[in-house]
Amino acid sequence: MPELPEVETIVRKLSEHLPGKIIQSVSVQHPKSFLGSIELIKGKQVLGVSRRAKILRIHLPSETNILIHLKMTGQLIYTDATTRIGGGHPTADWVSELPSKHTRITAELSESSMLFFNDQRLFGWWKVLTDTQVAAEFAKLGLDIIDPSFSAEQLFTVFQRTAQPVKVALMDGSRVSGVGNIYACDALNLARINPWRPAKTLSRVESDRLYEAAKTVIYRGIELGGATIDDYRDVAGFAGQYQEKVLAYGREGSPCYNCGTPILKKKLAGRGTYFCPECQK
DNA sequence: TTAACTGTTGATAC
């Protein structure tokens, strides 16, 4: 899925629509997708929507929350009365056909609005948790790479502590959150660092360069509404734009923007890794 | 036809 920019794009849109709405009913089409009690969220009014790492959080009263992870193929699609009238909230054509074969959860909200959770591969989930339980979940995560309280210093410390390839360390959510495969490949290309370099061999200068590069590509991803390689869609069902601006990811054989050398694709820790053999030595 | 691939991350086994 959806890495940090994709989830952030969804959070920003849902924040315009959901607060104030009442969850009138929730129907679960696939039991594996929903953990916890529907009764705890039914009739509750949405207070807000936020994000930590790649996890979306719907805040409800009484210290109750819905955490949502889209994993590889999850989608959250929002519709309301203005969607159908064709007013201020246009949606992709296929959205009117929902629920679809891949719709796993359907929530009916007040004011004729709906929230659909589609997830082809069934890795994603909704969990109903208390504030305390949410805090426990989040405690396992490293800070977001774009969190203002994260720093170049902290990233360097993360790298110093492991001999794993720097790409693996960068993508390890228990150390630092939000960087998935697409943005990791692009950040390393922008910083001109080889993905296989043992993390602890990076100099402070290189680590800082990677930190800035990662933030650059992630902010670019947010500005462009995320990357749609295959399944990711925004809440209205439309594709993002970052895939058209990728630096390395998916660009096998195309010239590196740094030096013109064709981008290679190899496997690193089981993940497709795109890099430039010349400037990312 | 079959095998390998896919944006995630937890569990498991060294």
Add this chain to the structure above:
DNA sequence: AGTATCAACAGTTA
């Protein structure tokens, strides 16, 4: 403890 591999699943591509 740290790290590498696999598995969850369905669909697409080679």
